Amino acid sequence: MTDRSAINELTILFDHILEEHGFGWDHWHSLLWNLHNVRPEDWDALPVGGGRTIRELVIHIGRGWAVYGDNGLTGKPRQWGDDDLDGILPGTSPAEVERWLRAAHARYREALTKLSDHQLDDRAEAVWGEKFEIRRLIELQIQTSFYHIGEINHIRALLQGNDDWDHQDMGREDEQ
């Protein structure tokens, strides 16, 4: 055990939100993997009855990393909706969005890895004003990302007409 073992554990969990490697076919939960099969026309489309697009959810995830990382972990003020990450903006193409996502993820990750384990029980102010343990604030980022990645997958499946178990990982196995 070191004074950063718990932080390292959380960092691994946080890393795998964005991307996973080396896990055979069991890497279906990460964001980039779940965007792999999103067609260009799916990004701004709504399934019947849907109200939130894949693009909206992706931006929401990245914005959360930037805002919660800056405010919750480093104490730098960042307003919800301020998507400028040192000049990198979400853009519109999938490649531009991915570049911005990586920048947002790296920003939060950098702040996370500067913490030590004894700080995890400290309390910090969340964006909405309540104070929580820093461990809990980190957990929220892990939870909310996977939650919305699941929503992204459901939109994709509904748009592509393959919302069944057989197509949960449609076509992606072939490209490992």
Place this chain on the structure above:
Amino acid sequence: MSNENHDIENPLVSQLVGLLDHTLEESPEQFGTQHWHSLLWNLHNVRPEDWDAQPAPESRTIRDIVKHIGIVFLGYENHVFGDGTRAWDDPAIDGVLPGDSPAEMISWLRETHARFRNSIARLTDSQLTELCPWGDPWTYQRIIEVVIQHPVYHIGEINYARAILQSNNDWAHMDLGRESGE
């Protein structure tokens, strides 16, 4: 999180147990309004008629996804900590099936979650980096991580299905009505 699971001897295991616990349920007393990701919370607003409704023709229902989450808890528990003989589509616990009503399903979910949770809670921190009995060379830590990721991912899918079925798939209704049920 640390208060409810804190284990001085095995803080890394207890941290993972806390994360796993919150996939099922989070304490409103501790976390205020920020408990929207847990399974039971996301089932709180599912109407009885939503459980078997399809958000689109031939799509998965909320019941399908809930059963899948529970079955995966049972499957991973058996294949990592048990005799490895459980079929991956078997929902039975000691011969008892989940039942049909929301109350029966939730009772079953609690038991499926508890089985996996109790097994990982017996691990020590030093075991987390050991390879577990699994077909692929996975550590206990990685297996636990997958079983934390997996329900939250599908809970998001449940929420999107619920929102379509209830015609309130927008940001303002992400937590619709659940605040008043606290």
